[in-house]
Amino acid sequence: MQMLVTGAAGFMGSWLVDTLVAQGHDVIGVDNLSGGYVRNINPKSRFILGDLRDPKVCELATKGADVVYHLAAYAAEGQSVFSFDMINDINISSTNRLLTAAVNNNVKKVVFTSSMAVYGDAPTPMHEDLPRAPVDPYGWGKAYGEGLLESCNKAFGLDYTIIRPHNVYGPRQNMADFSRNVVAIFINRVMKGMPPLIYGDGEQTRAFSYIADVAPAIAHAGLVDKTNSHIINVGSEEVTSVKSLAHLVLKTFGSAIEPTHHPERPNEVKHAHCTTAKSEKLLGYKTNHPLIIGVANMVEWAKRLGPKSVKYGLPIQITKNAPPAWLNRVL
Ligand SMILES: NC(=O)c1ccc[n+]([C@@H]2O[C@H](COP(=O)([O-])OP(=O)(O)OC[C@H]3O[C@@H](n4cnc5c(N)ncnc54)[C@H](O)[C@@H]3O)[C@@H](O)[C@H]2O)c1
Incomplete structure (x- = not known):
């Protein structure tokens, strides 16, 4: 399958690219290198250096993609309290442009790395059925992305899975x-x-969660239909x-x-830590x-x-x- 990974030069994105390449998929990565590094780019993937706020980059990147894994973000939760104007401008604009191109290019499914920030200060362990109640602008930006996927699913039949990783x-x-x-x-x-x-x-x-345990679970979310329309916490129970x-x-x-x-x-x-049962059942997540x-x-x-x-x-x-x-x- 042709897979697009946004944020492919970043920490989680590069591990995800490695996982998908090892599984034999045709992987395209996109990143603007604002937080990622060239050294992280898998040489067996194709790479587009570009910013998702540019519609042309989104159009090029999504063409022919079966599944889009959307990880690119300026993921500075603590700073978002003080710089929400710039941070949410980057994160929300990128998601808007990417999903516009994904729908127009008939992408089948989008896997979105949201965050447990969407739970705010809900009682622990935080479980997937809790309402969205972020306490900071980064969390509200993620909640927006989740809602936009639900809207695109209803309007255009775009399949999606929302992943809420915790402290990877x-x-x-x-x-x-x-x-x-x-x-x-x-x-x-x-x-x-x-x-x-x-x-x-x-x-x-x-619950700090090791990337080698998290990346295969995120990869799996894009490969199976049983995860469609689900929100799934991913991370450790420790x-x-x-x-x-x-x-x-x-x-x-x-x-x-x-x-x-x-x-x-x-x-x-x-x-802030989350339940793990749903990820174990649907994604085969295990803390190794x-x-x-x-x-x-x-x-x-x-x-x-x-x-x-x-x-x-x-x-x-x-x-x-x-x-x-x-x-x-x-x-
Ligand atoms: N690391 C965690 O603990 C954690 C937890 C929950 C959710 N997440 C989410 O997972 C995703 C990946 O996080 P990470 O820890 O790998 O962060 P990261 O900063 O290492 O990776 C994000 C990548 O996105 C790229 N990027 C940012 N804005 C872009 C844009 N407009 N266009 C193109 N590329 C852009 C950056 O250059 C960077 O390489 C993020 O969406 C983050 O919010 C991470």
């Missing part, structure tokens, strides 16, 4: 970003001899506090540094890599790559209540 980590994750991907940020800082920086008391809980994660990273490096704490961030959900193994693998990869300088990306458009460490660029 692993080799190839962007370590240079200042605000997203806590596992990568902790690893990058410890590699530089700096303490992990925790916002708040560190008792926030998450719940860990951010403080424990910081100590695990330090221990993996054999470091005696202690984490430092900064004030908590506005709108950060305290506890517990956190201790996944972090060890990622640290090995990070050591080979070496530490990265922090990049600040899009500007903080609203400075009110923004973490001082972000404004002062001292990360």
Whole structure:
């Protein structure tokens, strides 16, 4: 089958391309390299360097595609509170242009990586039947994408599956970003001899999920009809506090540094982890890599790559209540 993967040079997109190529599919990737890297592009795939906000790029990329996996996004949830104008402009415009081209080019199915941010601060474990109730602009952008797929399904018969991954980590994750991907940020800082920086008391809980477990489940969603019109959480059931994660990273490096704490961030959900039963049943998801193994693998990869300088990306458009460490660029 001909598969299009958006965000193909990014972390999850590149693992997904590898999975689909290994399964023998004809894979086209598209990415504007705003958050991805050329080194992540699978040489056995075809690659389009382009921005999904350009309708011509979407038209070219979707032509002949059977399934579109839409992963491209400026996935900065925490920063979206302060830069929602720019971030949601990128994410929502990209999804609009891509789905317009997908319908016009008769794509059969779209698999969309939404986020558990759509659940907001719902009680845990968050399950797929809960109403959409995001607490930040990134989550509202994802909720928009989900709703647009439902609309296109009703109007044009476009099949879809909505995936809500939770806290995915692993080799190839962007370590240079200042605000997203806590596992990568902790690893990058410890590699530089700096303490992990925790916002708040560190008792926030998450279920960090290893990419080698997550990518095959996302791939499967596009290959079977039984997932059509479903929302499916994808990720681990192993719940860990951010403080424990910081100590695990330090221990993996054999470091005696202690984490430092900064004030908590506005709108950060305290506890966020999801049910896994539906993904196990429909996608064959299984946690083969517990956190201790996944972090060890990622640290090995990070050591080979070496530490990265922090990049600040899009500007903080609203400075009110923004973490001082972000404004002062001292990360
Ligand atoms: N990593 C996680 O824990 C997680 C959890 C839930 C959902 N997600 C979602 O999964 C997807 C992939 O996340 P990731 O962690 O791999 O992020 P990533 O930043 O590594 O990958 C996203 C890719 O999209 C590209 N991109 C962004 N805007 C684009 C545009 N307008 N046109 C073309 N390319 C564009 C970037 O260059 C980047 O390579 C995102 O949609 C994200 O919101 C990720």
